[in-house]
Amino acid sequence: MTAIVTTQPAAEPVSVEEARQHLRLTSTAEDGLIARLIRTARAHVESVTRRALITxxxxxxxxxxxxxxxxxxxxxxxxxxxxxxxxxxxxxxxxxxxxxxxxxxxxxxxxxxxxxxxxxxxxxxxxxxxxxxxGYGADASAVPPVLVQAVLLLTAHWFEHRALGVETAMAAVPAGLDALLGRYRSLRL
Incomplete structure (x- = not known):
């Protein structure tokens, strides 16, 4: 049994602007990096919970x-x-x-x-x-707020720990992530 995504989500559960506010950034210089981190964080949350956040x-x-x-x-x-x-x-x-x-x-x-x-x-x-x-819906408003917060938390964690030599920080998930995702996890059958 194999499953593949045939149509990627048209949006993300967190906008770059929301992530920038969460990170307390005023510059748009790192928007490309932030957008990639959001996509990666969404994919991680979806993988851990076995839930599609956006349609x-x-x-x-x-x-x-x-x-x-x-x-x-x-x-x-x-x-x-x-x-x-x-x-x-x-x-x-x-x-x-x-x-x-x-x-x-x-x-x-x-x-x-x-x-x-x-x-x-x-x-x-x-x-x-x-x-x-x-998926929960076509845009972020349909995604449960707890899962949106998990995407923000991961995005911020990876943004703050992106320098060389912080492999330990990158390998660990941020404190509280497991608690946020716990009730949304699905057991594999």
């Missing part, structure tokens, strides 16, 4: 239907499932009818139930593709 497209590959035909999607929250394709032995895709799919996208472990009559893959390797949209 993004995902593709999930499976070899076969799991037991009970319940697919646990790898990231939360899931807003919609765009398509489920099953590949025949000749590589031709067969679309699973939307009526055969039932999504529980809001739970901590989003899941997709596939009806028993839906076709199965004939080729066992990555024979099923699930395309879905995940």
């Amino acid at each position: 993004q497209g995902w593709r999930y590959y499976l070899d076969d239907w799991p037991p009970g035909r319940v697919i646990y999607l790898p990231v939360a929250p899931v807003a919609s499932v765009e398509s489920v394709l099953v590949f025949a032995g000749d590589g031709a895709p067969v679309a699973v009818a939307p009526a055969s799919l039932r999504l529980d996208g809001a739970s901590g472990a989003p899941r997709l139930k596939v009806a028993a009559g839906a076709p199965g893959p004939l080729d066992g390797f990555n024979g099923i593709e699930v395309d879905f949209t995940a």
